[in-house]
Amino acid sequence: MSTSTSTSTSTSMSDALCPPLNTTAQLDPTAKLDPTAKLDTKALRAAFAQFATGVTVMTSQTHAPCGMTANAFTSLSMDPPLALVCVAQSAAMHAAVLRARVFGVSVLAADQExxxxxxxxxTRPRGAAEFDGIAWHPGPQTGVPLLAGALARLECRLTDVHRGGDHSIFVGEVVGFTHGAPTAAEALIFHRGGFHRLPTRRPA
Incomplete structure (x- = not known):
């Protein structure tokens, strides 16, 4: 899975119920920065993995439906409504989105690990067989596959592509979406290389 981080602009953090600040945290006195040291990519991957993300399945549709697990997804703008996904340039999804100019995002629930x-x-099948046994339906706006049981499903039309190292940042305008009730299901979380459940927070 991609290790790119994500944030959300759709809900203000100031609106959330936040606990008091932790004022007892201290800097690690043993930590030292060496500007001449070569970047340790393994250690960097571990650092990226400290950031917990949701998990999505990104989809597109050309001659056959295609899908890819992605956690480098984020909302970007409300006006206009934009979202982005980062995709490796070597991935089959990369070429598919460039051809189709549309993509879907299904935000997975905890029971969809x-x-x-x-x-x-x-090693999964490709082409028409890739979605055998997967419950899905075509999005009404774009025809991209959207997974049944997902917490939210978005349909996007590609508006911009930005190169980011060995990945591309696909920016899409949200042209359709559905989601369940806020307390309908727990979210699937990816953290430190493993999957976890995020319990639903009940309103006070």
């Missing part, structure tokens, strides 16, 4: 593993498995 199997979907996350399946769409991250490079």
């Amino acid at each position: 199997g979907h996350a593993c399946y769409f991250a498995d490079r």
Whole structure:
């Protein structure tokens, strides 16, 4: 899975119920920065992995439906409504989105860990067989596959592509979406290389 981080602009953090600040945290006195040291990519990957993200399945549709597990997804703007996903340039999804100019994002629930593993498995079937046994329906606006049981489903039309190292940042205008009730299901979380459940927070 991608290790890019994500944030959300759709809900103000100032609106959330926040606990008091932790004022006892201290800097690690043993930590030293060496500007001449070569970047340790393994350690960097571990650092990126400290950031917990949601998990999505990104989809597109050309001659056949295609899907890919992605956690480098974020909302970007409300006016206009934009979202972005970061995709490796070597991924089949990269070429598919450039051809189709549309993509879908299904935000996975905690009981859909199997979907996350399946769409991250490079040995999975491709072409029409890729979605055999997967409950999905075509999005009414774009025709992209949207997964049944997902917490939210977005349809996007590609508006911009930005190069970011070995990935591309696909920016899409949201042209359709659905979501369940806020307390309908727990969210699937990816953190430190593993999947976790995020319990639903009940209103006070």
